[in-house]
Amino acid sequence: MSEAVKAAWAKLESLAKPTLQTLFADPARLDLLSARLDLPGGAIRFDWSKTHLDSAHLAAFEELAEVVRFKAKRGAMFAGEAINVTEGRAVEHTALRGVGRDTSVEEAGALHARMRSLVQAIHGGALGEVKHLIHIGIGGSALGPALAIDALARDGAVVDVHVVSNIDGCALEAAFARCDPATTLIAVASKTFTTIETMTNAASALAWLGENGVDDPYGRVVALTAYPDKAVEWGVDETRVLPFPESVGGRYSLWSSIGFPVALALGWDEFAEFLDGAAAMDQHFLETDGAANLPLRAAFADQFYTRLKGCQTRAVFAYDERLGLFPDYLQQLEMESNGKSVKADGSPVDGATAPITWGGVGTDAQHAVFQLLHQGTNLVPVDFIASIAPGDALDPAHHRNLLANCFAQGAALMAGKDAKDPARAYPGDRPSATILCDDLTPGTLGALIAFHEHRTFANGVLLEVNSFDQFGVELGKEIAKAIEAGSTTFDPSTEALLAEAGIK
């Protein structure tokens, strides 16, 4: 850590940390810590006033951002420089939304035009009747599509999409049970086109089509990959291979052809609105400086709790059934990006990096895990996400009650409650932030996801880690391969488990 970075952290640590109730004595607090962004598809409000950030911390975090060269690093990402230093790659998912270096934006436009043609051809009947799509991918090749489809395609998807990721055959069988092979397409989504789970599931899906009367199973496959040659070699006709650039990381790839099932389920116009919402967030992130930059401000709050308060987790609760998969999506985004122990230059980090991201949906979670949030010994910063417009058409009492509960939880965590009986007392002073959308639309969802991508990047810059590699996932894969090969002897525990299961 450079002396300047050390000094910036030391200053942050030295600042007084008043309670939330004390902080609210400042009448300007709500204005200082809340913001609204007008986006395609509706506005989003952000409220960090129930966190312990104050003007002194915001200023000190701005100094930290300056000494870690946040602006230069942000500029380098959008300029297409190879900021993923350990892999020597640029990081260009924003170019897919039209924001980035010209050549990459142009290339992304051409790739989207190709994807759009295929989507529209399928909608127009070019591949016969298509009622179902089994989308096979894992990690970033599955979590984004699953989230977007579950959030946006609830009432009347053009094509019914089933996302299958797990190598556990139960996952694929569940999809088979809900699809008619004669009207089913298979999307094989893999950046590398080598991932064992995806390739095994894809082979089984082809076999299922063949065993159920489909003459040309390969003719029903669309491949979504950064390595189109591998997909062609595997047997997919080049006309149904939708490539994307290698500079788009797996967990940032929803905007590329990995989003094909989203476009197929919703229609191209909605997918374009989704991209536009993300692009509006990109422009905000690129053009706004200091704590007014909302993803950067969110990262300040994250660092406040992780580094300055020692919180090991952060929780996200969507008070919106349609965002039930949002915590899963965020887990990969945040934990795979910033769950690191070395900095981008290879030196050890100087403290905690990414907290464990977890969460669920409200109000369900209130009846399951909120006990710990209110009275447990762990301090957990919480994000609440909700929409003002309901997603349902039932009695408005449902949605009013949903929002009342969402806002009540933030108020309760902060205020706490005294009681004579210690078991009934709430300590309070527990932080939360609220993200409130006008409505959950393709545009606001796109912006919400892009906000979290940039928040993750901003956290990585403040921590000085490379947010874009993921070498930590490799060792387990290597050992699984060695187990399958049967050639290696492992520790006694692993050997005993393999013997019990009849694998060795």
Ligand SMILES: O=P(O)(O)OC[C@H]1O[C@](O)(CO)[C@@H](O)[C@@H]1O
């Ligand atoms: O798209 P691919 O290459 O199949 O990889 C799937 C996932 O596997 C990972 O590499 C982790 O194992 C993720 O980063 C990625 O999203």
